[in-house]
Amino acid sequence: MIIEIISLILLWFGxxxxxxxxxxxxxxxxxxxxxxxxxxxxxxxIAVGGILDRLLILYFGVGGDxxxxxxxxxxxxNDLIASNPIVGIGILILAIILASIxxxxxxxxxxxxxxxxxxxxxxxxxxxxxxxxxxxxMYNLNIIGGYYGISTPDILAFVPGEYRGWAFTGIVLFxxxxxxxxxxxxxxxxxxxxxxxxxxxxxxxxxxxRDIMMxxxxxxxxxxxxxxxxxxxxxxxxxxxxxxxxxxxxxxxFPFLMVLLGGKGNNxxxxxxxxCYVVVxxxxxxxxxxxxxxxxxxxxxxxxxxxxFGVLMLLILYYKPSGLIxxxxxxxxxxxxxIMEISNK
Amino acid sequence: xxxxxxxxxxxxxxDFKALDGVSISVNKGDVTLIIGPNGSGKxxxxxxxxxxxxxxxxxxxxxxxxxxxxxxxxxxxxGIVRTFQTPQPLKEMTVxxxxxxxxxxxxxxxxNALFYKKWIPKEEEMVEKAFKILEFLKLSxxxxxxxxxxSGGQMKLVEIGRALMTNPKMIVMDEPIAGxxxxxxxxxxxxxxxxKEKGITFLIVEHxxxxxxxxxxxxxxxxxxxxxxxxxxxxxxxxxxxxPKVVEIYIGE
Numbered sequence: 001m002i003i004e005i006i007s008l009i010l011l012w013f014g015x016x017x018x019x020x021x022x023x024x025x026x027x028x029x030x031x032x033x034x035x036x037x038x039x040x041x042x043x044x045x046i047a048v049g050g051i052l053d054r055l056l057i058l059y060f061g062v063g064g065d066x067x068x069x070x071x072x073x074x075x076x077x078n079d080l081i082a083s084n085p086i087v088g089i090g091i092l093i094l095a096i097i098l099a100s101i102x103x104x105x106x107x108x109x110x111x112x113x114x115x116x117x118x119x120x121x122x123x124x125x126x127x128x129x130x131x132x133x134x135x136x137x138m139y140n141l142n143i144i145g146g147y148y149g150i151s152t153p154d155i156l157a158f159v160p161g162e163y164r165g166w167a168f169t170g171i172v173l174f175x176x177x178x179x180x181x182x183x184x185x186x187x188x189x190x191x192x193x194x195x196x197x198x199x200x201x202x203x204x205x206x207x208x209x210r211d212i213m214m215x216x217x218x219x220x221x222x223x224x225x226x227x228x229x230x231x232x233x234x235x236x237x238x239x240x241x242x243x244x245x246x247x248x249x250x251x252x253x254f255p256f257l258m259v260l261l262g263g264k265g266n267n268x269x270x271x272x273x274x275x276c277y278v279v280v281x282x283x284x285x286x287x288x289x290x291x292x293x294x295x296x297x298x299x300x301x302x303x304x305x306x307x308x309f310g311v312l313m314l315l316i317l318y319y320k321p322s323g324l325i326x327x328x329x330x331x332x333x334x335x336x337x338x339i340m341e342i343s344n345k
Numbered sequence: 346x347x348x349x350x351x352x353x354x355x356x357x358x359x360d361f362k363a364l365d366g367v368s369i370s371v372n373k374g375d376v377t378l379i380i381g382p383n384g385s386g387k388x389x390x391x392x393x394x395x396x397x398x399x400x401x402x403x404x405x406x407x408x409x410x411x412x413x414x415x416x417x418x419x420x421x422x423x424g425i426v427r428t429f430q431t432p433q434p435l436k437e438m439t440v441x442x443x444x445x446x447x448x449x450x451x452x453x454x455x456x457n458a459l460f461y462k463k464w465i466p467k468e469e470e471m472v473e474k475a476f477k478i479l480e481f482l483k484l485s486x487x488x489x490x491x492x493x494x495x496s497g498g499q500m501k502l503v504e505i506g507r508a509l510m511t512n513p514k515m516i517v518m519d520e521p522i523a524g525x526x527x528x529x530x531x532x533x534x535x536x537x538x539x540x541k542e543k544g545i546t547f548l549i550v551e552h553x554x555x556x557x558x559x560x561x562x563x564x565x566x567x568x569x570x571x572x573x574x575x576x577x578x579x580x581x582x583x584x585x586x587x588x589p590k591v592v593e594i595y596i597g598e
Contacts, residue, residue: 190450190468191458193438197446200435207395208511209421209449218455329439329489333461334469338476339489 005286007165011237012278014172015230018179019251020258020270022226025183027256028264028327029192030219031199033123036110036130038251040224042137042243043106044231047099048152049144049241052091056153066142070150074239081157088155092171092236095155099232100225107224108217115213131248138243149242152235168237175233179226183267186222192330195219196265249306254281257309260316263323272324277312281305348373348515348546349394354403356389356570363389365570366403371515372577376537376547376560381567382594387550388430390567391517394548395427396420407515424514428521430550432500436493440484443492443503444475447510471510478506482536498529505536515546522553534560554595558582566591 019041026034049070056062056073063069081088110129114122137143144150159167186192194215198205202212231251235241254277262273284291288301297304316323331339349371356364364386371377379387392398394405396417405413407423417427426447435443448471451457452464479485482502487495492503501521508516521537522530530553537547538560551557564582566574573594576585585591 186455186458189458190445190452190464191455193442193445194453196438196442197435200437201433203397203417203429204433204435204507205446206417207397207421207427208447208507209418210453211416211418222455327437329442332465332468332472334465334472335441337469338472342476342485342488 004165005282007169008286009279009282011165011169011172012282013275014169014176015234015237016255016258016278017176017271017274018230018233019227020255020262020274021176021179021183021267022223022230023255024259024264024267024270025187025195026219026223028259028266028270029187029199030195030216031119032111032114032216032219033119034126034220034223035123035248035252035256036126037227037255038246038248039110039126039130039133040103040107040227041231041234041251042130042134042246043103043224044099044228044233045144045235045241045243045246046137047102047228048095048232048235049150051098051102052095053150053152067145067148067150070145070152074151074153077153078157081153081155083158085158088153088158091153092155095232095236096175096229099228103225103228103231104221106228108221110224111216111220114216127248127252130252134243134246134248137246144241144243146243149240151240152238154239155236172233172237175229179229180267180271182226187267188330189332193332196330249309253309257313257316260321260323261312263325263327265327266323266325269323269325269327276324280308284308346373347371348408349548350406351390351394352404352406354390354393354405355401356386356393356398357401363570364393364400367567367570367572368403369565369572369575371546371548372563373546374541374544375562375577376541376549377563377565378557378561379548379550379565379567380552380554385567386570387567388519389570391427391519391548391550395425395517421511424511425517426508426511426513426515427517428501428504428508428519430519430523432497432504434492434495434500434503436491438492439489440479440492440495440503441472441475441488444478444506444510445471447507448474474510475506478509481509481539482506483532498525498533501525501533502529502536505533509540513545515548516540518547518549518551520551521549522551522556527556530556554586566594568594 023034023037026032053070056077057069060073060076062072113125117125138146140146141148156164156167194210198212198215206212258273258277259270261276263269284305288304291297292301347370351367351369354364354367367390381387389398393400396415399414404411407425412420412423435446450464450467450471457463479488484502492500522533541547563577564585565572566585574585574588574591576582
């Protein structure tokens with residue numbers, strides 16, 4: 001039991017860390033209030049369910065309606081993967097590539113309304129766009145199966161059932177680590193600096209020759225590409241997609257809380273924020289009924305994690321607005337060298 | 346030689362005519378000052394020149410190129426930079442970072458940022474330059490302080506420093522010494538003079554004529570969105586300042 005809980009915690013940590021790192025670039029660094037973060041995760045599910053599944057249906061020549069088709073096509077593929085692990089890994093890589101390309105394009109388009117909007121309106125607009133796409137995906141069963149759900153390939157069909165969870169957790173953690181390295185490399189640079197400058201004061205950045213809109217488009221394209229990777233991984237992990245799973249609470253508000261809790265603008269801090277929240281969330285999920293009956297909670301225990309969200313959010317914003325590990329200045333190698341020189345004098 | 350010229354700039358805010366046919370000419374290497382009471386349109390004029398507001402009529406020429414209503418980010422590439430009436434420091438960033446934003450590094454493109462050799466050489470150059478400028482402004486000891494923790498005067502110096510990072514042709518300053526202690530105010534203008542020696546042109550809006558007068562080459566007086574007097578050189582400036590119209594405005598204030 002304990003082992004399973006740890007595996008679950010690590011898996012959720014990995015997936016949420018990927019989402020939160022991308023949100024940290026968008027919101028923590030660039031100051032874009034991306035209340036539509038869930039959209040990028042949903043796009044990852046669309047890449048797997050809406051595109052990859054359709055390719056499989058075409059490839060295996062499965063007839064009939066889309067939802068049943070995915071069941072047949074994926075089970076055929078799973079047989080293939082069970083005998084040939086390379087196929088499984090290939091499908092994983094293909095899913096990640098599809099998700100990041102689709103995420104990149106959607107992110108770049110998604111931010112265009114910001115050309116005319118100030119910060120608060122922008123946040124609300126992004127939330128509204130994200131919600132609209134979510135509802136369309138939910139009630140139009142032809143995109144990703146909507147509330148009915150579709151099957152996705154089991155990229156680990158070759159792994160015996162009892163180890164699958166751990167194997168998938170390993171993959172997710174490995175990818176999360178790569179994403180972390182990517183963001184550290186990308187942001188400890190003049191790019192990270194100009195994003196922070198944009199967050200601090202747009203007029204100054206404009207007066208010094210930068211095209212704000214272009215910076216936003218790049219930021220959101222990259223951020224959404226990464227968010228979509230998390231969505232794809234999640235869809236592959238659960239071996240099915242149900243549109244209901246991609247709510248704003250799970251994929252926008254929780255990541256915001258994790259970023260704020262850990263320390264916005266600090267990738268290591270965000271790791272801590274994600275870990276803290278995921279541990280509590282998983283434990284609450286696992287033990288919610290024990291809690292309900294021992295403490296006699298007079299409501300459905302599923303609401304506990306939402307309540308925890310609200311309380312934590314208020315506490316952080318009130319008492320520790322810069323998070324557990326506050327942001328540090330960006331010190332590029334040449335800055336470091338010069339600072340050493342000065343302090344040696 | 347003329348570097349900047351505006352021709353009959355008109356700017357409305359709703360029905361209010363903030364600028365009513367303003368034509369000025371700024372000579373290369375001069376310190377040109379625009380004075381006038383509150384609401385006379387000085388800030389509006391330089392916001393139009395620097396692209397932060399769009400003119401409803403009229404033209405702006407810089408080095409004989411039409412730059413009317415271009416975006417601020419584009420004007421930067423023509424060699425025009427500006428400071429703001431209320432300092433706009435990047436508060437959560439260090440003084441050094443604030444200066445480095447003054448110049449564009451190829452590493453600001455995400456794809457370049459991933460490869461050190463695409464941006465490190467430029468970064469080294471920029472860091473050297475930033476520290477030289479900090480030394481010139483006597484701010485070296487503050488390089489790692491957050492800009493939001495500085496005094497108002499120091500913030501203004503940081504803004505000037507940032508402008509210097511770009512090797513600009515012209516620096517436009519909106520009230521550079523408003524709210525600054527007289528000692529530091531003279532420091533700021535001594536820096537302006539040193540930079541002028543290097544060939545940089547200044548266009549400045551300022552209230553505090555008492556401090557600024559001795560540093561300027563060219564004076565415009567604005568009132569109700571119009572230029573009402575102009576003088577270049579010590580003699581003419583003196584004449585402008587004893588002009589009854591000008592005196593009335595200033596004493597009226």
